[in-house]
Structure formats: structure tokens, C-alpha cells
Amino acid sequence: MQTYAYYPGCSLEASSREYDTSVRAVFSKIGIELKEVPDWSCCGSSQAHKIDGDMAAAIAGRNLVLASSIGDIIAPCASCSMSLKEAQIELEHDGPIRRVLVEAGYEYLPGSVSVLSAVEAAYQAVESGLFEGKISSPLLGLKVASYYGCLLVRPPKIAQFDDPENPVSMDRIMEMAGAKPVEWSHKVDCCGNAYILVDKNMTLNLVSNILNAAIKADADVIAAACPLCMQNLAERQAQMQRRYGLKRKIPVVYFTQLIGVAMGLDNRMLGLKDDLLKLIDIRRQEEIAAREAERQAKEAEERAKEARRKAAAEKEKAAKESKEKESTEKESSGTKEAGEAG
């Protein structure tokens, strides 16, 4: 069993509990143990960085030191994983931030820990086959728009994961869970994060563009991997329908919630709404029916082909026989003629 240090982050304790519970449930089911970082503190997010970069690296760095006794870190929140990765890069070379940490009693050892987002960790698990045999009820026919947002893949120098303009890891994860990832335009467009509290007009315009793009791509559901994205994308759709040109509502869930459904996990761990579970079932039935219809059509075609082949063969046989008959007749009449002449 692999063990990782688990860094939930502030949002997963409160507004995004279902992300926390679904991550824990999915990883435990594939044999990855998550041990919570003891006495973890906030990562600082992008806001602390804006006040003071060194302070931000120090408070994120404390968590790296605390995690290093357990192992590499999985941080589901995109903002947390980005802050921790950035601090980790800063702390790799000796400088004032390391000294500040030492003064507070936290010694960072270079190379002692690395940071993964939950998408990264799940993608690695897919690649190494940990999900094999675990997908008991695949999300057949479910069209999923994988939404990466900003910080899972950007800036690429820090994220060091997937492609910053057209990432595919979450799409591959969704494929593994049996779903149909859709091609769409707004995979990595910003949702405005905490600026929902600062400039609402800007943020809701950005979000309704993202949602409309997913609707245009005919997605059933959007899969997200960040609590802030979730807040903006999922919670304000009624406001956006009224004032920001959102075409219709579309469900938004954490990607781990969808994997959980595919693995047949108890919905008490996943926290999905009944409407979506119903939709997943409907899509699955439709897909099964469509596949069955396709199979039958293929069979019917096969049968028709076989029949045509048989008919053709018989015709050929008949033609051959009649030819043979003709030639024997000719031959016999020829002998007759020859005999008569002789």
C-alpha cells in the first residue's frame, strides 16, 4: 500500500466537504493511503503571495516540513497544490525563507517532499493500472467537460504537469471511468476565483462564458478539481441565467465524485445530487441500448452479408454446373458428330 501525506486545505474542511470525502474514498479504494498532514496551516493561496512572496513561501513551506515525515503530498485544491509547489521550488535553494522556517522550528530538508494535485495523483494511478478491475459501474454515455481551470497546469514552470493550453489528463481519467470526455474550448479559462467577492460583474461574465462553452459542446456535466472553481461555476447559475446570458443550468461536480460513482462507492461519501445520479443512470441505459442496437444492426448486416454470399455462391455453382453440362453436351455432341463423320 502506497502512503501519501494528505493536505486538505481550508476549503475542504468547510465549503467543499464532498471533495474531501470523495478524494479519501476513491484513493482508499485503489489502495492509496492518505495520512493527513499533522497540524497543517493555510497554504496562503495567491492572496498571501500578493502581500509578500517570502511570507507566502514560508507559511506554505511549514506544511512541506510537516508532511515530509509522511511522504509526498497530495493536495486536492488547485490553489493549495500550486502554492505548495511554488514554496517547494523556492525552498530547494538555501535562502532567507529556509532560515525564517528554521527560526520558527521548522527545518526543510531539500528533496524531502514533492507535491501532487489530486488530478495528478489520480492520473498516475490510472497510468499504473491501479483502477483496473475497480470500475464496477462505468459512466457509459456520460458526456463530461473536464474543467482544469488555471492552477492545475499554469504556470507550467511551477505546475510541471500536463499541457498548459490543452491538458488531457482529466479527460483520460474520465475515459477510464467509462465516460465520454467532450472536446471544448474553455478547459483552462479562468473562473475569476475569489474575485467573485471583489468584482462580481467580471467574475460572473467569465463563468457564464465557461458554462456556455460546455453547453455548446453538448456536455451533460462539468468535472472540476478546485473548490473556488466549484463555488463560482456551480453556485451562481440562477444569477447568471437572469443577468449574464447563461443558456441553461448545467451540473458541476468534482472529478473524484464521478470516479466514485463509477467505482460504485456509497453516495454518502460522494454527496452527489439525486438529479445527477438519475442522469448518469439514464445515459448509461441509453448507451447500453445504443450499443445493443448497434450490435443487432451489425449482426443483421452480417446475416444479410452471409445470405448474399450464399446466394452468390449458389448462383455461381448453378452457373458452373450449367456450363459444365453445356460443355459435356457439346463434347458428347462433338464425339457424336466426329463419329458420324468417321
Add this chain to the structure above:
Amino acid sequence: MSEQLRSIDTSLKKEVEKLSGQKLNACYLCGKCSAGCPAAPYQDITPHVVMRLAQLGHRSVLKSKMIWNCVSCGTCVTRCPNNVDPAKVCEALSRISKREGLVSGKVAKALREKFVESIKNKGRVHELTLVMQLKMASGDWFSDLDVGIPMFLQGKLPIAGHRIKDLKNFKKLFEGNKEGSK
């Protein structure tokens, strides 16, 4: 001296370079950052204009909204052909703007200050307190009640926040930047 010339400050460029760690002259103003910036259409000036004003040491940039409302999405630095990070430049400018009392992004300033204050108090951010403080800063109390009340009722905005155990040493991390901040 004209008003425009008076607003040129040669020390500004140096300070921005020091605070941001960016070489301002590396930017040749291609505008790729502005083309991709999600926030720019809603601000007063665009990122490459911020870059140009900073290169020139033009103090008017300190009053711009753009330097406060950068959403830190990383699109500009990802696409910059010359490896410059305009977001870091905005960050640096906003710190100078705050020091000089030229802030145009009052609520953005409140967001980052209250956020850090919240961490400093308990070690973790308490979402409900933060939201309340920002509602106070923006004066917009009612527009999100349709979101907030159901979340509160679902227990997703707990009233009490968690306090970390080693708060005493944690607080030292905030005082640590004796050698100058980045």
C-alpha cells in the same frame, strides 16, 4: 515641466524590478499578455500597458485598477515569449500603490489583507468571516444571499473556525522577512 513629465519617476522602475524579480526591459510590448488576460476587459488598462508605464517609470500606473484586479491565473506568464511575468509586476506595483496611498482596488486590497489576517489569527482561513469582511468592504450585502444561506444551512460555512496547535511559532513566519521581501 509639464504634468506628464512630473509624473515620471526613475526610481519606480528599479523598485518594481527588485520587488517583482522581473526585468522590465525584456518586455517588447507584443501584447500577448493582454490578448489572453481574462481580467483585462473589465479593467482600466491592459497588462502590456502596465508593463510600458512601468518601463517608463510613469507613476500614473500606481492608480490603475488593473494592478489590483489581476486574478493570478498565470495565462500571461505562460504565453509570454520573453519569459516575463506581468502578474508579478502588477503585484509589485500594487504594493507600492498601497504604500503611497494611491489604491484604486479597495475591495481587492481588503481581500488580500483580510485573507492574510485570517490566516494569522488561527492558522487557517475561516471562509465565513472572510466573506463577511469582504461584504463589509464592498457594501454589497444582499446579492449572494441566495448562495450563502443554503450553504450555511448545509453546514458548509461553519461558524467556528479551526485553530492550529502551534500558532505561536506559526506567527513567527509572518515577521520573518528581515532581509527584505520579494
